[in-house]
Amino acid sequence: MSAIPKEEYLFKCTSACAGCSSSLCLRYVLKAAGPDSVLVVPACCTSVIQGIYPGTAMNVPVYNIAFAAAAACASGLSNALAALGKETNVIVYAGDGGTVDIGIQALSGAFERGTDFLYICYDNEAYGNTGMQRSGATPLGARTTTTPGGKPTAKKDLDRIVEAHNPPYMATACSAYPLDLYKKVKKALSIPGPKFIHILAPCPPGWRYPTEKTVEMGKLAVKTGTWILYEREFGKLTINGPSKAAMKRPAPLEEYINGQGRFKNLSPEIMDEMRQQVEQNIQRLSREEAGVC
């Protein structure tokens, strides 16, 4: 942790909920990026946690933009800075809804065009800003305000969609591992072209667990193999430390599921399906890393 700079670009006066992990991640993202950075933010919890005009908790320029438009706005900004000969970092910080649902077209376009920017999706697995409705990133079985009986379909596999664009760098991260996130942001920003980081960001009110369990919840997601930490540099996959162990001997899925109100009263069938999904993901990524396809 001593490598992480003391400078703050996200001040303590945010209006995030207690135990919010996505704002914690943003703090580390900005520490890694430094002051010569611009954040582009679509409608999401991050538009709220900045504070209300004329106050702000942010200490880098923040360009707020419409829900579907973050990647396209960042495209324009990145090209403008190139035209001016500036090397400022352009970073999108967007929720899962703004990424896998309404913003996916702009995201895909910006990646296909080779835009020089870093797109970070912090994934709290629902629409937090509007009070926890389901998104395409909500996992199977999870209760949200629009899936009161539990979501009947699986989480959309955003990473494989992004992977199909062959970006020079993409990675997953989790709020419970801030140093890992910090390093990934640093590395991403050292590479030209479109970069992508997908952060799992547990959310106490949305996932219905006590606020003090935010770090534990992230760790359990990784230890059970539900969330796998990896990097893909120019197509080459590397599984990161904490997930290596978890993939060999994943902790029982119940340890992650049972602590969250959104998964209350899951049927044994759904639980089985979730277990199978975790197993399949582990196998797919292990095979790929070992070079067996």
Next chain:
Amino acid sequence: MLTIATGNKAVAAAVKAAKPGVIAAYPITPQTEIVEQIAEYVTAGDLKSQYIPVESEHSAMAACIGASAGGVRTFTATSSHGLLYMHEMVHWAAGARLPIVMANVNRALGPGWNTWAEHSDAFSQRDTGWLQVFVSTVQEAYDATLMAFKIAEHEDVLLPVMVNLDGFALSHIMQSLETVEIGDFLPAYHLPHAIDTENPLVYGPMTGPADYFRFRWDIERSMRDARGVIADVEREFAERFGRSYGPTEDYRCEDADVIVIAMGTLGKEAEVAVDRLRDEGIKAGSMRLRWFRPFPDLDLARREVVVIDRDYSFGFGGVLAHAVRSKTGIAPYSVIAGLGGQEVTYNDIADFVRNRHPGEETWFGVSDHV
């Protein structure tokens, strides 16, 4: 330099002269020729802009917003469904006070698919905070596009400008075009609130009821100031390049008893109708409305007025007719004509004047209430 060009090519030539830092665009008939021509300029090295071939019009405007805020001049072009698809960002561009210039080639809206001229696309963006000018010739398309950058970027305006030209009737018509050496007519792009990492600001954050209306009023204040800026820029343009423009183009209006008000190419066609009517002894004049936003003051005292609307607000009436009525108190004869490229000749326009019924509305080609 004197050449021959289409309306689309004239717009592209003006963009080349204005040298935007970023152009983001998406094709749509009948605008496509503009973005193709600009792509050719960029590829040939004749225009050193960053050209972003976005995947949609929503993204075209979002990219222009990011680029303009990032500190460079920006341009895009669209039409019809493209304009409607970017609607959310059209509002955003004005609210963010960005001097983006956009050419909109006016076209009807589906269903059914119709690529011909109509003004409903532009009018659907009436209340977004954009300045809107409508042109009628190839030369005017060029001149208005050049002036649009200067007007938009003026520190008393800082609002986006939409240059409207009729689909096919102007976009694809060849006329003579005189391009100019712009010299220092366009000053270097300067946006007082450009993104600057040395001075980190938050743009467009949550803004509560105690503040939001102030930003809205500021847009209106600039709209009002824009009238003077437009007049100054048009005067300077006339002095430098010898072609003068105003909020309206008036033809034989001084002693007219009846005035035809229309926009775009139909407004030009009306001048021929006026000549015919004068030959018959009818003292007619024509007033082609150029600036739709900010809407000009019209001097129509003691005249009868025939308004041609190439648009319609369902359940209400012709948009231009109602604007004229609310601005002047005169109840015009409202003619709805030219929708989706419906052919309207100068003889038809002369007929509208001959058969006028002030205060009434008629749909050209629809004889009865069916």
